[in-house]
Structure formats: structure tokens, C-alpha cells
Amino acid sequence: MKQKVVFAVLHKELKDALRDRRTLYTTFLVPLLLPALILLPMRLTNYKEKAIQEKPSKIAILYPERFPQLARRLASSGQFLIVEVEKIEWA
Structure with missing residues (x-):
């Protein structure tokens, strides 16, 4: 029940x-x-x-002629886009 x-x-x-x-x-x-x-x-x-992550990061290099190997190595990696600047304020 x-x-x-x-x-x-x-x-x-x-x-x-x-x-x-x-x-x-x-x-x-x-x-x-x-x-x-x-x-x-x-x-x-x-x-x-x-x-x-797929877009390359922009890197400003002041006086790239002082560091040519660094600029070449960063550019050849494909992960960075090198931007040359003349004044540090523009970076």
C-alpha cells in the first residue's frame, strides 16, 4: 500500500x-x-x-647600421617586421 x-x-x-x-x-x-x-x-x-600570433610584431630599430646582424636575423625569422626610425620618439 x-x-x-x-x-x-x-x-x-x-x-x-x-x-x-x-x-x-x-x-x-x-x-x-x-x-x-x-x-x-x-x-x-x-x-x-x-x-x-600570425601577424608579425613590429620592432623599431634605432641606428640599424650598428646592429646589422640583429636586424637581419629578426627579419628572417618571419615573426617580426622591422621598422627603421630616425628618432627615438617615433618608435
Whole structure:
């Protein structure tokens, strides 16, 4: 007899829960959307980071004739874009 009462209460509670829209949203919709809301900014950040890493960094060299090997080595690496400046304020 107790089992009948338990199933009757369970049936009533499930019926009440399924009737309430807010409960349905928090039970089913939020767990489906939450991973997307967490992963989307992470993917956008990774995309921006890769785009930044692929562009060469600009390096200003004052008096490049003093350091020709350094300028050549940095330019040949492909990771840096050498910008020659005449005044340190322009760097």
C-alpha cells in the first residue's frame, strides 16, 4: 500500500513540475545552453589569439647600421617586421 502512495505522490509532483514552464526551462533548457555560453567566448578568444600570433610584431630599430646582424636575423625569422626610425620618439 505504501508503494501506491509513493507512486501517487510521484505522479502528482511530476504533473505539477511539467505544468510549470519555469521549472521546465531550468531543468532542460539551461543545462543545454550553459555549455554553449561558456564555450563560445573561449573559442572567440582562441580565434583572436591565433590571429594576433600570425601577424608579425613590429620592432623599431634605432641606428640599424650598428646592429646589422640583429636586424637581419629578426627579419628572417618571419615573426617580426622591422621598422627603421630616425628618432627615438617615433618608435
